[in-house]
Amino acid sequence: MFLTEVLDRNSVAGPVSANSKRNALQIVADLAERTLGAYGLEADAILQGLLEREKLSSTGVGQGVAVPHAALPGLTRMHGVFIRLETPVSYEAIDDVPVDLIFALFAPEDAGTEHLRALAKVSRILRQKELREQLRQVDTADALYALLNRTETSHAA
Template sequence: MNLTELLNESRILCHADVVSKKRALELASDTLAGQSANPPSEEIFSGLLNRERLGSTGIGDGVAIPHCRLANCTSAVALLMTPATPIDFDAIDNKPVDLLCFLLVPEDGAEEHLQTLAGLAELFSQSDVRDKLRSCESNAELYSTFIKLAETLGA
């Protein structure tokens, strides 16, 4: 799946007021649940939290990609968040996180899940991509910047 198809501007949270990993997961869950085809907030939060218990999705360089597969999820969706201040996410490099891309996929979408995670990891592995996303000041700017970068890189 093309990464640009996963997001829309209603799933962008620039300078989100979150101070912890738990609060970031809660806010993402609440925001995603507020959209028609997604499971309830509690189900999303539980799925994301259970995945984090297996090991942090903080991949380093200030990036985390919290993700899970859910039975009641009908199609893959993502939410992009930049916290107002970096948060501890138990990342592999022990650095705080300031770029989070949440991913929900249907339970039977294992292949799509892996391909999408790989695409996101590749996109966020580039320092210029991270820098451009971090410099955004609004939801609209963060959304348009992500879309442009993903399209430019063919993600």
């Protein structure tokens, strides 16, 4: 699985302003609705899926990164959304560091191991310190998308 298979240019935004974890997840859900709306999914349902998953444990994986995810009815393939926040928000991350980089994944309800592999890949890519620093320096969604795309192709082997 390549990030470019789940993440299209219209699913990337930043820098955006959020004042809480819930507000950040609402922004993710609103952005996701642009592509997931084709499956009949609205932002409210997407947000509920994310919040239900967060009840289990925080998806803040550390170093200012969160990888929220949800299995949603009607999806036929994996979809992703990436946002960079202007200012980090408290996210109950494993290292207690506020989050400003959020890569959300949405999977079909029966995705199984495909969902787990996608989560592992996103986490691996965002563990790269240099990439995180670059993502925090750029000021447009196009630049964010280009960085994620370039990183993927340079690490595809």
